[in-house]
């Protein structure tokens with residue numbers, strides 16, 4: 001459920017009509033609903049009730065400081081994957097005891113940043129990383145609390161670019177070598193081995209792969225304890241999918257996902273961390289665009305929008321589907337059209353959808369891409385020198401620009417002409 005509904009014939013974000021935002025900010029823009037962000041966080045937090053748990057928002061899904069502030073105020077933790085994300089999380093007010101540092105290639109500088117600033121846990125993904133982290137910790141005179149990310153060799157049955165739990169993926173250490181690697185970690189001076197970490201992929205639409213992966217984690221926890229490790233934390237990752245396409249089967253609900261957790265690892269007496277990103281932010285955001293032209297092609301009609309692949313890359317990158325709806329509510333029985341929905345960027349890949357059946361629209365109309373709150377603005381670029389797409393946060397009847405669209409001059413003046421090219 002989200003808070004983007006038609007009211008009086010106009011699509012609203014909570015209590016704000018989208019044309020009002022468009023008139024202030026211009027198009028395209030992203031808009032996020034605070035109530036939806038909060039609701040999605042609570043679904044997980046309440047689903048985990050009765051278990052010692054922390055919901056760590058995977059901020060790579062949407063790392064605007066205002067969105068992070070909403071999450072931090074709810075008491076969420078943060079899952080960060082870079083020094084930049086760590087710094088954003090701290091700036092947004094996440095207590096460092098709630099920041100988990102994940103990622104397959106942390107540098108010594110990033111380790112130092114987290115260890116000197118404070119961190120709940122660092123999820124280590126390889127033997128060389130264990131050694132590097134231990135060295136950094138020893139040099140700083142601290143002990144790094146760690147979990148080791150294991151690769152359970154489970155097929156998440158999701159898009160190949162976002163599957164992470166197969167043995168052929170770059171993530172984690174093979175589960176078959178876990179005992180050996182935990183033994184090595186326990187022998188390193190700068191590390192405190194606290195738990196096990198797993199994350200099998202993103203946009204998962206059934207619970208079977210979780211059931212299998214978490215079952216393997218539970219088994220491993222027992223084995224590692226019998227080897228003498230103080231396994232007291234399990235980080236179960238994120239990845240629960242959202243409904244992008246209304247006609248498709250609905251993915252499992254957070255409450256059912258949490259039941260899988262309870263069933264598989266609930267009796268281990270561990271603190272449990274989960275790291276949802278997409279499910280919290282995805283359906284909490286829209287990308288709103290204007291129709292520049294409706295262009296008749298040889299055998300098709302092109303809907304040319306002022307949003308493009310640089311603003312929302314998911315269709316070009318993953319072949320992803322986003323519902324595209326007119327901001328003015330179509331009246332029942334109104335005309336339907338079939339469009340190739342495209343942006344103005346000079347790439348054929350700049351196509352949001354081919355042969356999309358939707359209510360017919362005309363030049364100057366506004367349309368909204370649903371489910372665009374996660375992996376949308378964070379992946380935006382200025383390709384074709386299109387200024388970075390702005391973001392807006394709504395809360396009930398209020399809205400605020402949380403990242404302005406840069407002026408052309410700001411964009412240009414970020415570049416520096418070397419002295420030898422001047423004059």
Ligand SMILES: *Cc1c(COP(=O)(O)O)cnc(C)c1O
Nearest residue numbers: 058102202238239275276277278
């Ligand atoms: C990307 C990622 C997540 C979040 O995945 P979602 O599909 O957005 O829920 C969680 N944990 C790790 C380690 C990740 O890399």
